[in-house]
Amino acid sequence: xxxxxxxxxxxxxxxxxxxxxxxxxxxxxxxxxxxxxxxxxxxxxxxxxxxxxxxxxxxxxxxxxxxxxxxxxxxxxxxxxxxxxxxxxxxxxxxxxxxxxxxxxxxxxxxxxxxxxxxxxxxxxxxxxxxxxxxxxxxxxxxxxxxxxxxxxxxxxxxxxxxxxxxxxxxxxxxxxxxxxxxxxxxxxxxxxxxxxxxxxxxxxxxxxxxxxxxxxxxxxxxxxxxxxxxxxxxxxxxxxxxxxxxxxxxxxxxxxxxxxxx
Numbered sequence: 001x002x003x004x005x006x007x008x009x010x011x012x013x014x015x016x017x018x019x020x021x022x023x024x025x026x027x028x029x030x031x032x033x034x035x036x037x038x039x040x041x042x043x044x045x046x047x048x049x050x051x052x053x054x055x056x057x058x059x060x061x062x063x064x065x066x067x068x069x070x071x072x073x074x075x076x077x078x079x080x081x082x083x084x085x086x087x088x089x090x091x092x093x094x095x096x097x098x099x100x101x102x103x104x105x106x107x108x109x110x111x112x113x114x115x116x117x118x119x120x121x122x123x124x125x126x127x128x129x130x131x132x133x134x135x136x137x138x139x140x141x142x143x144x145x146x147x148x149x150x151x152x153x154x155x156x157x158x159x160x161x162x163x164x165x166x167x168x169x170x171x172x173x174x175x176x177x178x179x180x181x182x183x184x185x186x187x188x189x190x191x192x193x194x195x196x197x198x199x200x201x202x203x204x205x206x207x208x209x210x211x212x213x214x215x216x217x218x219x220x221x222x223x224x225x226x227x228x229x230x231x232x233x234x235x236x237x238x239x240x241x242x243x244x245x246x247x248x249x250x251x252x253x254x255x256x257x258x259x260x261x262x263x
Contacts, residue, residue, distance in 0.1 A: 004080035009096025026174035043067040054105035080116040087123035110143030114185035117144030202249035
């Protein structure tokens with residue numbers, strides 16, 4: 001049985017909620033899936049202060065004491081994750097943005113490998129496609145396997161034509177999500193993903209030291225020696241290209257001063 005959760009950044013159980021509910025019901029109808037809707041407004045999420053302790057020393061030292069870790073645990077215990085938000089002033093809702101800011105350290109130390117992700121944005125007029133693109137980028141940076149997000153548009157009251165369009169889009173996207181859930185969880189990385197991993201890890205190895213949490217995390221995971229974040233089979237071309245990326249990162253690192261030690 002696969003577990004899929006949807007983290008909803010709307011305070012109202014209206015259009016965004018209804019769309020997510022239909023998406024999850026469709027997933028369950030395919031079989032072998034259980035779902036849960038998580039309302040971010042039901043959780044205490046503080047505003048990030050930008051102190052960078054989570055980045056430099058570790059997320060456990062964050063001075064904010066809120067429900068961030070409860071929400072991360074829910075994602076850790078799921079096979080699929082959906083971020084859903086209304087379009088507020090051409091961005092995600094404030095609550096969703098606060099939550100994403102609290103995940104800042106995960107972009108440095110991605111962890112949601114093997115899990116499927118998509119996003120749903122509901123809007124009245126326009127601008128939502130850019131939000132979907134942003135949330136796709138966020139999911140990729142967190143380590144998820146991405147199914148491109150879905151922008152749904154309708155003005156209130158929603159007409160039968162608009163609702164029919166929405167329902168068809170949800171049905172199509174939910175099928176793609178379900179299909180991804182049942183594909184290999186750890187796909188061979190693209191050249192772009194391989195480049196990002198190899199250059200970032202090599203630069204980190206040369207420029208940081210064991211007083212930095214990023215450095216220690218990569219060391220603990222064995223990422224300084226591995227081909228990628230997880231075990232994967234790279235063909236000869238990608239193996240050689242990976243080494244080239246390491247070399248490029250090493251040359252770039254030589255031009256920069258080594259990181260100072262923290263007290």
